[in-house]
Amino acid sequence: MKRRTIMKAGFVAAAMAFGLSTTAALAETVTLRMSTWLPPKHHHPAVTLPAWIAAVDKASNGTLKIKIDPAPIAKPPGQYDVVRDGAADMSYHVVAYTPGPFEILRGAELPFLSPSAEVGSQAAYDWYDRNVGFDKEFKDVKIITMFVHGPGAIHSKKPIKTLEDLAGVKLRVGGGGVRMAEALGATPVALPAPKAYEAIQKGVAEGAMFPFESIAGFRLGELVNHHLEIPGGLYTTPFAVIMNPAKYNSLSDAHKKVLADVGGINGAKILGKGWDDADAVGRQAAIDQKGVFHKLEGAELEKWKAKITFMDGDWIKKADAAGLNGKALLTDLKATIAKYSK
Helix, strand or coil, rough: CCCHHHHHHHHHHHHHHCCCCCCCCCCCCCCHHHHHHCCCCCHHHHHHHHHHHHHHHHCCCCEEEEEEEECCCHHHHHHHHHHHHHCCCCCEEEEHHCCCCCCCCHHHHHCCCCCHHHHHHHHHHHHHHCCCCCHHHCCCEEEEEEEEECEEEECCCCCCCCCHCCCCECCCCEECCHHHHHHHCCCEEECCCHHHHHHHCCCCEEEEEEEECCHHHHHHHHCCCCEEECCCCCCCCCCEEECCCHHHHCCCHHHHHHHHCCHHHHHHHHHHHHHHHHHHHHHHHHHCCCCCEECHHHHHHHHHHHHHHHHEEEHHHHHHHCCHHHHHHHHHHHHHHHHHHH
């Protein structure tokens, strides 16, 4: 049996084991349309998201269906608009791809915070729900759940073990990684995730900031052979699973309860675990491709931390400007991550 098939079978079984109650036995069958933007063979649309959808199906006794679009109807930054405007019922939106509106949630991106996607996803939802509330930044959509990917690492053509090694290296980064890459001495190449392979293949970039799942999910193992692991991740990326409010309001109370039960922290756990499983697949792919692994630690790790500690301060200022206590929020985020790490 192929590795992806084994992963999918085991992951679906795990998602079903959450003990979620069946609440929609008598409800009329409804099908929701989920917009997508990742490549169809990427683990998220191929394995992880279907496992969460299967949990929704089970909890509704088969009366609430979610169908993933066969092809993208908008680029990654446009997913929020697609759902807000009703072109799709649901999507998963990377908040860093639209800088400005979601700066508080982007606290979950800060460096060295998240030991795994399962921990970080649950902590991000819990922390944001308790301290901020979804109406503050997501006024135009309904939040169903959220998740983060695994710890961000650096994957490159040449070995990177020190700041000196990183100097001038052209790195593909996401929306939140430009200032970080600059501060660390690299040359940022800001691109959506699906563009990374082409950028490295053509020499536009010499490596990328990504979790390990990218080695298999975006086939980066074909192009890069050195992998720098960073405790807690150099970054992580929050995704919001969003729904069109009018469509949500049209659902029965039973179906709303299904989304509440299988969404929220339960959904964050399911989706986060899927990303951790995909990281394990990507790491094994790197091993199979004779990848060379390095780890950032000790005095060198402290040098990197000193270079980008300003990011914490900048985020605290943004939270303060939004009428919140940024320092207290960041302290609570770290405590919440520690709680889910136990």
